[in-house]
Amino acid sequence: MSRRSLELFLRQCVLLGATLVILIPAARGSSAWIGWLPLWLVGMPLAAWLSLLRLAKPQIAWALPRRRRPQARRQRVRRTAIPRPSARRA
Template sequence: MNRSDPPAADPVDPRIKDVLRYAIAIGATLLLLVPAARGSSETFGWLPLWLLAMPLSAWWALHRFRLPAATAERRAPAARRLRSGPQARRRARPSPRPALPKAA
């Protein structure tokens, strides 16, 4: 079974999906409409993290971290580019300049 193949039956409870979608919709609405929701709180920290990023990451984890189709196609095994020449070498250090006599 390939990672990009869709599973035969979705083992995720649809109620959990609904709750996460609802939380994402509420968080996005709050971030768009309430300026204070874009700030930080001493108790919770950065609010956009808790209102939008955490529900989105939970939803992504619920779907077992599947990549979107466009990204999966882009990440197809590509031929690795190898250099044809030998590995670069350091240049030899130039000889130090002779010391000049100091003026009195």
């Protein structure tokens, strides 16, 4: 099955599932065997179609800078003295 025909098939599944959920009240319910029907009729084909189109991968990962070497990340931490209350009592 080519990519184009798979995309066409998934698009038709999404449209058919959405039509069923909108027009048939029983398709909005839940089944004891497979669970919530709108998930399987619309959600799963839509997720497969979007992953085929490569829209599901996050774009923010490409914008983030690369990590520096682990040795460069380790820096000495300067410790400052914590002021303690004086021991004198009046």
